[in-house]
Amino acid sequence: MGKKNKQFVEKVTAMEEDFAQWYTDVVKQADLVDYGSVRGTMIIRPYGYAIWENIRDILDGKIKETGHQNMYFPLFIPESLLQKEKDHIEGFAPEVAWVTHGGDEELQERLVVRPTSEVLFAEHYSKIIHSYRDLPKLYNQWSNVVRWEKTTRPFLRSLEFLWQEGHTCHATDEDAAEETNKMLDVYAQVCEDYLAIPVVRGQKTEKEKFAGAKYTLTIESLMHDGKALQSGTSHHLGTGFAEGFGIRFTDEQGELKPVHQTSWGITTRLIGALIMVHGDNRGLVVPPRIAPTQVMIVPIAQHKEGVLDKGYQLKEQIATFARVDIDASDKMPGWKFNEYEMKGVPLRLEVGPKDIEKNQVVLVRRDTGDKEFVSMDELSMKIPALLEEIQTNLFNKAKELREEKTSVAKTFDEFKQLLEEKPGFIKAMWCGDVGCEEKIKEETSATSRCIPFDQETVHDKCVYCGEEADKLVYWAKAY
Amino acid sequence: MGKKNKQFVEKVTAMEEDFAQWYTDVVKQADLVDYGSVRGTMIIRPYGYAIWENIRDILDGKIKETGHQNMYFPLFIPESLLQKEKDHIEGFAPEVAWVTHGGDEELQERLVVRPTSEVLFAEHYSKIIHSYRDLPKLYNQWSNVVRWEKTTRPFLRSLEFLWQEGHTCHATDEDAAEETNKMLDVYAQVCEDYLAIPVVRGQKTEKEKFAGAKYTLTIESLMHDGKALQSGTSHHLGTGFAEGFGIRFTDEQGELKPVHQTSWGITTRLIGALIMVHGDNRGLVVPPRIAPTQVMIVPIAQHKEGVLDKGYQLKEQIATFARVDIDASDKMPGWKFNEYEMKGVPLRLEVGPKDIEKNQVVLVRRDTGDKEFVSMDELSMKIPALLEEIQTNLFNKAKELREEKTSVAKTFDEFKQLLEEKPGFIKAMWCGDVGCEEKIKEETSATSRCIPFDQETVHDKCVYCGEEADKLVYWAKAY
Numbered sequence: 001m002g003k004k005n006k007q008f009v010e011k012v013t014a015m016e017e018d019f020a021q022w023y024t025d026v027v028k029q030a031d032l033v034d035y036g037s038v039r040g041t042m043i044i045r046p047y048g049y050a051i052w053e054n055i056r057d058i059l060d061g062k063i064k065e066t067g068h069q070n071m072y073f074p075l076f077i078p079e080s081l082l083q084k085e086k087d088h089i090e091g092f093a094p095e096v097a098w099v100t101h102g103g104d105e106e107l108q109e110r111l112v113v114r115p116t117s118e119v120l121f122a123e124h125y126s127k128i129i130h131s132y133r134d135l136p137k138l139y140n141q142w143s144n145v146v147r148w149e150k151t152t153r154p155f156l157r158s159l160e161f162l163w164q165e166g167h168t169c170h171a172t173d174e175d176a177a178e179e180t181n182k183m184l185d186v187y188a189q190v191c192e193d194y195l196a197i198p199v200v201r202g203q204k205t206e207k208e209k210f211a212g213a214k215y216t217l218t219i220e221s222l223m224h225d226g227k228a229l230q231s232g233t234s235h236h237l238g239t240g241f242a243e244g245f246g247i248r249f250t251d252e253q254g255e256l257k258p259v260h261q262t263s264w265g266i267t268t269r270l271i272g273a274l275i276m277v278h279g280d281n282r283g284l285v286v287p288p289r290i291a292p293t294q295v296m297i298v299p300i301a302q303h304k305e306g307v308l309d310k311g312y313q314l315k316e317q318i319a320t321f322a323r324v325d326i327d328a329s330d331k332m333p334g335w336k337f338n339e340y341e342m343k344g345v346p347l348r349l350e351v352g353p354k355d356i357e358k359n360q361v362v363l364v365r366r367d368t369g370d371k372e373f374v375s376m377d378e379l380s381m382k383i384p385a386l387l388e389e390i391q392t393n394l395f396n397k398a399k400e401l402r403e404e405k406t407s408v409a410k411t412f413d414e415f416k417q418l419l420e421e422k423p424g425f426i427k428a429m430w431c432g433d434v435g436c437e438e439k440i441k442e443e444t445s446a447t448s449r450c451i452p453f454d455q456e457t458v459h460d461k462c463v464y465c466g467e468e469a470d471k472l473v474y475w476a477k478a479y
Numbered sequence: 480m481g482k483k484n485k486q487f488v489e490k491v492t493a494m495e496e497d498f499a500q501w502y503t504d505v506v507k508q509a510d511l512v513d514y515g516s517v518r519g520t521m522i523i524r525p526y527g528y529a530i531w532e533n534i535r536d537i538l539d540g541k542i543k544e545t546g547h548q549n550m551y552f553p554l555f556i557p558e559s560l561l562q563k564e565k566d567h568i569e570g571f572a573p574e575v576a577w578v579t580h581g582g583d584e585e586l587q588e589r590l591v592v593r594p595t596s597e598v599l600f601a602e603h604y605s606k607i608i609h610s611y612r613d614l615p616k617l618y619n620q621w622s623n624v625v626r627w628e629k630t631t632r633p634f635l636r637s638l639e640f641l642w643q644e645g646h647t648c649h650a651t652d653e654d655a656a657e658e659t660n661k662m663l664d665v666y667a668q669v670c671e672d673y674l675a676i677p678v679v680r681g682q683k684t685e686k687e688k689f690a691g692a693k694y695t696l697t698i699e700s701l702m703h704d705g706k707a708l709q710s711g712t713s714h715h716l717g718t719g720f721a722e723g724f725g726i727r728f729t730d731e732q733g734e735l736k737p738v739h740q741t742s743w744g745i746t747t748r749l750i751g752a753l754i755m756v757h758g759d760n761r762g763l764v765v766p767p768r769i770a771p772t773q774v775m776i777v778p779i780a781q782h783k784e785g786v787l788d789k790g791y792q793l794k795e796q797i798a799t800f801a802r803v804d805i806d807a808s809d810k811m812p813g814w815k816f817n818e819y820e821m822k823g824v825p826l827r828l829e830v831g832p833k834d835i836e837k838n839q840v841v842l843v844r845r846d847t848g849d850k851e852f853v854s855m856d857e858l859s860m861k862i863p864a865l866l867e868e869i870q871t872n873l874f875n876k877a878k879e880l881r882e883e884k885t886s887v888a889k890t891f892d893e894f895k896q897l898l899e900e901k902p903g904f905i906k907a908m909w910c911g912d913v914g915c916e917e918k919i920k921e922e923t924s925a926t927s928r929c930i931p932f933d934q935e936t937v938h939d940k941c942v943y944c945g946e947e948a949d950k951l952v953y954w955a956k957a958y
Contacts, residue, residue, distance in 0.1 A: 034603060036553035037560055038590060043603055046548035046618065053549065069525035070532065074515035075554075075592075075623055075639050076576075081516055094582050097555075099592065101577040102627040102638075111517060113554075113578065113592070124513060124522055133808075139525065144554055144623065148581040160554050329612075 014281050019225040026275055030284040030343050033154045040152035040159035047343060050292035051271055058194050062186045068138040068166060073120040076111040081119050085244045088118060091211020095148045113146040118263055121167035122245040132171055132251050140166040155272035156479050163267035169259040176260035180236040183264040184217045187232035196287040196395040197221045197277050198402055199231060200474055202450030207434050214238030220449040222402045223276035226423030228449045228476035231273055234264035277398050284344030285366055287394050288387035295383060296340045297326040298333055300352030310356050322383050341366060346390050367393055410459040419444055425476050429469040431462035440464055449474040493760050498704040505754055509763040509822050512633045519631035519638035526822060529771035530750055537673050541665045547617040547645060552599040555590040560598050564723045567597060570690020574627045592625040597742060600646035601724040610729050611650055619645040634751035635958050642746035648738040655739035659715040662743040663696045666711035675766040675874040676700045676756050677881055678710060679953055681929030686913050693717030699928040701881045702755035705902030707928045707955035710752055713743035756877050763823030764845055766873050767866035774862060775819045776805040777812050779831030789835050801862050820845060825869050846872055889938040898923055904955050908948040910941035919943055928953040
């Protein structure tokens with residue numbers, strides 16, 4: 001790394017030194033967010049929002065392809081409505097914002113600012129579902145939600161965040177189970193194929209499942225510091241809400257039955273995962289498939305005749321096969337290099353007078369730093385190929401890192417030692433007793449991340465109590 | 480209209496009988512909205528939301544083409560922040576929702592659920608703008624906002640609605656003025672070219688301008704019942720917020736100056752306009768360019784061999800040039816006809832055994848009811864042409880109706896008589912005195928809609944006071 005990079009590098013704390021500070025530095029320096037004036041809220045700046053728009057558009061396409069329809073529910077939930085499903089209110093009441101006044105008047109009933117919309121969907125479904133012909137109902141909503149969190153960090157845990165929440169109704173438990181699986185698969189695809197984040201798919205334990213669900217499926221990813229991040233969840237809600245809200249249908253035999261429901265969501269948290277999986281000490285690294293700008297053109301000696309013209313001409317040409325921009329501001333090239341490295345733009349294209357003479361450009365990869373001279377005639381072949389290479393490389397690197405940071409513990413001593421010395425996923429057997437799970441959390445602050453679909457027998461005894469155990473669980477400290 | 484249509488027609492009150500009830504019937508029967516459980520809120524159902532998505536995507540494309548970037552601000556505004564711009568807080572304080580508690584705790588400072596985000600943008604701009612190089616800043620946000628309205632109606636006036644709000648900063652007053660105009664033009668284009676709603680462009684009077692603005696530009700449209708609807712506004716904010724929030728920049732001469740700002744927005748209200756401009760007694764009529772489904776295929780005698788297969792085959796074929804769907808449910812064709820008429824789908828395609836024999840289909844226009852036999856080989860020519868024809872026809876019909884309902888009044892007696900007998904836009908001269916404007920409102924409940932850009936001299940005296948007057952104003956009762 002040349003001298004010119006120094007000015008920016010100094011602004012970002014090294015991740016080995018202080019990972020939390022590194023994260024904060026990157027979200028700020030890469031212009032992803034600014035802090036809102038209310039504690040724990042964030043302003044998602046244009047660059048951060050453009051990443052979110054790409055994630056949203058990709059996922060929205062898949063949500064629609066799988067037969068779902070978008071709709072929009074109100075922000076406010078009457079207190080009495082939230083209380084209709086007991087487990088649900090217990091799970092959410094401590095962390096909601098309350099509206100008590102409208103204009104000058106005190107409200108007769110307090111309103112909750114939605115922390116999630118199960119009860120709103122449930123109430124609506126109870127009105128519009130009558131017969132088996134009305135099923136399935138496959139709805140989704142993109143919205144903001146509010147949770148009154150005590151400790152907050154941009155993207156990872158904030159008072160307000162953006163998300164989508166799917167809510168579906170089915171005639172049978174099996175149909176709901178199939179939907180729960182299907183949407184987890186969609187999430188895993190978005191994470192792996194677009195965000196280049198490898199995930200472990202599995203089921204949450206009873207203790208960690210969603211408040212009010214029959215069971216919760218999850219995709220779990222691993223950050224650079226060895227902490228896990230729950231990246232998307234899909235809940236089989238069973239008939240709990242249907243019973244509470246009277247969502248019943250007449251089946252083909254004329255019998256009245258409750259519907260079987262699911263709900264599933266991903267949030268702006270995924271941007272946090274992106275940062276912590278791919279980022280490095282020079283800043284963000286954005287996988288090409290979701291990068292707002294895939295190629296940034298930086299003209300060299302742009303005051304010289306023909307350079308800017310060529311830059312704009314290249315931009316126009318590249319725009320036909322990649323998302324491209326040019327920085328023609330009067331900042332020094334070195335400054336620009338730093339800025340787009342910080343922002344994690346996958347490819348930098350440099351073009352100066354000498355390059356023009358030779359009918360070539362310089363392409364620099366953000367992920368490896370590799371530099372290459374490429375003929376201007378080959379850009380339409382070379383750039384898409386390089387972008388694919390970067391995409392694949394990021395995924396492979398992330399997967400390798402995860403494998404490195406995944407260990408097996410057979411005893412609780414091993415478990416504690418690993419957490420200390422080699423933080424990451426710990427694969428360990430569990431007897432199924434919530435007591436053991438709670439003790440592990442109490443004593444190590446690691447939580448069960450999931451019971452992975454890919455089960456293996458790494459041992460035959462529970463890592464905590466030593467009793468017989470046949471469930472493999474992924475454990476980790478988590479965001 | 481055949482007998483089969485009756486069952487649905489009876490559900491919708493005739494607009495001549497009770498326009499307000501007709502409107503309510505249509506929004507419900509066309510499955511656009513359902514009422515939320517909090518007074519004055521609405522659930523935007525999939526069909527209504529799909530229309531909104533189309534409006535949003537079209538407008539979002541134009542917002543980006545004109546160099547703007549999307550971002551996202553928090554939902555909550557601290558009370559003290561809202562108070563920084565005096566006119567602004569006075570305008571909004573009576574109609575906001577207040578958050579007073581988070582979890583179990585009472586907040587030290589009350590939070591406002593955003594009714595609009597000027598102050599949030601202003602505070603952010605004050606942090607990120609330093610030099611003329613930072614200008615212009617062209618930001619936009621898509622979000623929900625809350626206004627504690629007393630009287631509400633779906634889409635037209637509700638406690639919560641969806642919108643976009645653009646907020647920009649410029650180096651000069653002229654630049655801000657140009658932006659204000661440009662975005663009004665964009666809104667007018669979306670209304671006229673996509674929603675097929677003709678608009679009058681003009682400036683709001685001082686009395687009717689946005690709280691805190693230097694001036695407000697508006698597009699005004701006219702509904703079927705002769706009431707006006709403000710369909711989009713673009714505000715030149717001057718330097719008021721810049722002074723209040725200290726948004727200053729160093730110009731090229733090194734002088735510190737306040738920025739000049741604009742803001743502009745359109746909302747889900749536009750769906751209300753759409754209903755009331757194009758709808759009829761059979762329900763909604765959606766212009767093809769924003770219709771979620773442009774062609775609905777209804778198989779006739781679908782139990783007969785080959786009919787459904789042909790239907791799906793046609794769907795696949797038509798999908799390459801239009802948004803198409805097929806209703807293969809076991810409802811009677813007559814029911815289906817009614818349903819898609821109610822939903823305003825521009826074209827219905829009927830195909831039955833006899834049609835298949837003759838290699839033809841029946842196309843039925845929603846706007847005129849015209850029926851036509853069309854060869855299956857000509858669909859790729861015929862359907863796009865028909866959709867364009869419908870689009871143009873809807874715009875022309877709406878424009879004709881507006882012309883019919885636009886009158887000139889020279890005296891206040893004429894003014895009152897016209898309002899009574901021929902509700903619509905009244906073009907009348909105004910002396911510029913807010914006293915006259917207030918009196919007109921008091922005595923007739925009509926308001927000044929705008930001072931149109933296309934000025935003409937229909938008289939030389941103020942319609943209220945009879946003094947000399949050279950400003951033409953559009954007046955109307957309004958939603």
